[in-house]
Amino acid sequence: MEKRILIIGASGQIGNELTMSLRNRYGNQNVIASDLREANALVMESGPFEILDAMDGKATEKAVKKYNIADVYLMAAMLSATAEKFPAKGWDLNMSSLFNVLNLAKDKKIERIFWPSSIAVFGPTTPKTNTPQHTIMEPTTVYGISKQTGERWCEYYHKRYGVDVRSIRYPGLISYKTPPGGGTTDYAIEIFHEALKENKYTCFLSAQTALPMMFMDDAIDATVNIMLAPSQKIKIRNAYNLAALSFTPQELAVSIQKHIPDFTIAYQPDFRQVIADSWPASIDDSQARKDWGWEHRIDLDTLTKIMIENLSK
Numbered sequence: 001m002e003k004r005i006l007i008i009g010a011s012g013q014i015g016n017e018l019t020m021s022l023r024n025r026y027g028n029q030n031v032i033a034s035d036l037r038e039a040n041a042l043v044m045e046s047g048p049f050e051i052l053d054a055m056d057g058k059a060t061e062k063a064v065k066k067y068n069i070a071d072v073y074l075m076a077a078m079l080s081a082t083a084e085k086f087p088a089k090g091w092d093l094n095m096s097s098l099f100n101v102l103n104l105a106k107d108k109k110i111e112r113i114f115w116p117s118s119i120a121v122f123g124p125t126t127p128k129t130n131t132p133q134h135t136i137m138e139p140t141t142v143y144g145i146s147k148q149t150g151e152r153w154c155e156y157y158h159k160r161y162g163v164d165v166r167s168i169r170y171p172g173l174i175s176y177k178t179p180p181g182g183g184t185t186d187y188a189i190e191i192f193h194e195a196l197k198e199n200k201y202t203c204f205l206s207a208q209t210a211l212p213m214m215f216m217d218d219a220i221d222a223t224v225n226i227m228l229a230p231s232q233k234i235k236i237r238n239a240y241n242l243a244a245l246s247f248t249p250q251e252l253a254v255s256i257q258k259h260i261p262d263f264t265i266a267y268q269p270d271f272r273q274v275i276a277d278s279w280p281a282s283i284d285d286s287q288a289r290k291d292w293g294w295e296h297r298i299d300l301d302t303l304t305k306i307m308i309e310n311l312s313k
Contacts, residue, residue: 028046173213184272209249
């Protein structure tokens with residue numbers, strides 16, 4: 001029987017697209033999608049799907065046994081803005097789900113883990129421009145604290161038990177396939193929906209808030225490629241910096257106006273502004289590029305064109 005992949009959190013922003021990408025590569029039956037709730041029709045109909053609570057260790061182990069799972073992609077998490085509203089729930093979900101899979105790998109029940117980290121691990125004391133791979137990390141959000149702690153545990157399990165865990169720090173991710181999911185960078189998805197529907201958008205961040213961003217296709221490529229890399233090439237076992245673009249709401253609006261000339265933007269910063277201000281404006285990801293050959297393909301104007309064309313449909 002072939003070794004298979006389990007995706008936990010397949011209904012989420014990244015999970016949906018990652019599932020389809022891995023099914024295209026490894027075959028529909030070899031990629032098992034799972035989540036607390038049903039995923040979109042494409043994920044549900046194209047291959048196996050299990051209702052699974054990421055916090056339930058026994059249920060996770062049962063699914064691993066049932067399908068002879070080798071690799072687990074743990075995509076379940078409570079994102080930044082949502083976790084600020086429910087701190088205890090956010091911490092609990094983000095940490096206990098990680099321990100469940102780390103312990104399965106420690107006990108040799110699975111072979112490899114992908115676990116996503118985030119630029120939220122950085123804080124107001126981190127250098128904001130070209131944030132280095134190794135730097136001060138003093139996150140100020142529940143999400144960031146849980147991701148930073150998760151990075152430390154991943155590295156610990158690798159050193160102590162030889163667990164093959166791989167991770168990248170995602171920047172803000174932009175996609176036309178899934179709606180915004182409660183993240184601070186999600187203005188960059190909302191803005192396209194509103195531009196097409198209303199010709200105007202009120203942004204919850206200020207005009208000059210530069211943040212690291214990436215088109216979803218590039219993020220999926222990075223996720224698949226870090227797992228394809230030979231183990232000895234993965235030199236960092238907490239999480240790799242990952243970058244593609246950095247832009248402000250104002251710069252994004254200008255890019256949109258090339259396609260929708262009468263589009264207008266207004267600014268009403270809310271509680272998410274404080275979160276954004278604690279994050280880097282740009283990221284140095286030279287280590288990922290050197291170690292396992294990471295490169296992005298999609299620039300700002302290409303991203304805008306793709307988003308507008310696909311959302312217009």
